[in-house]
Amino acid sequence: MKDEIAKIIAMVQEGKIDSEEAGELIQALKEDSSPASSSGSYLGKMLKIRVKSDAQENVRVNIPVRFVRFLLKMGHGIAANIPEAKEYVKDIDVDLIMHAIDQEMEGKIVDIESDDGETVAIYIE
Numbered sequence: 001m002k003d004e005i006a007k008i009i010a011m012v013q014e015g016k017i018d019s020e021e022a023g024e025l026i027q028a029l030k031e032d033s034s035p036a037s038s039s040g041s042y043l044g045k046m047l048k049i050r051v052k053s054d055a056q057e058n059v060r061v062n063i064p065v066r067f068v069r070f071l072l073k074m075g076h077g078i079a080a081n082i083p084e085a086k087e088y089v090k091d092i093d094v095d096l097i098m099h100a101i102d103q104e105m106e107g108k109i110v111d112i113e114s115d116d117g118e119t120v121a122i123y124i125e
Helices: 002-013 019-033 065-080 083-089 094-102
Strands: 046-052 059-064 107-113 119-124
Touching (some): 002 019, 059 065, 065 094, 094 107
Antiparallel strands (some): 046 059, 107 119
């Protein structure tokens, strides 16, 4: 956990996140490493994002549900401002994902397929 906290502090020093966001991440890390968190609980599940493309590299991201709310708010805004990522995030409804988490949904939440055959799938398991 020390390495993760050091990375968070580095992000604050680089101006990527503010101290309040850093505090939230550190608190979530502490909760995630506590013995009370069980992998059978909903917060022990993973949000999985899969981007498949024949023309570009495939992307596989696994994020603990515990961190998702914070990361979605921060990450979607950042990704939407990166030209290379913009086309992939424009169709992702962050509010829909937040609602799915609040309702403790499992399975596929988002399923996007482009005319080029590229796919984006987001699910919780």
